[in-house]
Amino acid sequence: RQITLQPTSGEPPFTVYDSSGPYTDPQAHIDIERGLPQLRKGWIEARGDVECINGRAVCPEDDGLASAQARV
Numbered sequence: 077r078q079i080t081l082q083p084t085s086g087e088p089p090f091t092v093y094d095s096s097g098p099y100t101d102p103q104a105h106i107d108i109e110r111g112l113p114q115l116r117k118g119w120i121e122a123r124g125d126v127e128c129i130n131g132r133a134v135c136p137e138d139d140g141l142a143s144a145q146a147r148v
Contacts (some may be wrong), residue, residue, distance in 0.1 A: 078110045081124040097112065098104035120126055 077092050077100070078089045080089045094100060098106060121128075
């Protein structure tokens with residue numbers, strides 16, 4: 077991504093690595109319900125050294141709660 081400086085600075089634009097992914101790309105169409113495309117999934121599975129598993133359900137403890145009931 078290029079960053080343009082103030083015209084009065086006399087400095088040319090410079091290129092930086094943009095780690096924000098597609099979220100700052102004005103051409104990107106983002107659906108937060110679907111998530112990002114799984115661009116690497118095919119070649120990772122083709123290596124044959126991984127297996128897919130289902131993730132576990134989210135628990136109240138994940139949010140720092142000591143039990144399933146929130147304390148008021």
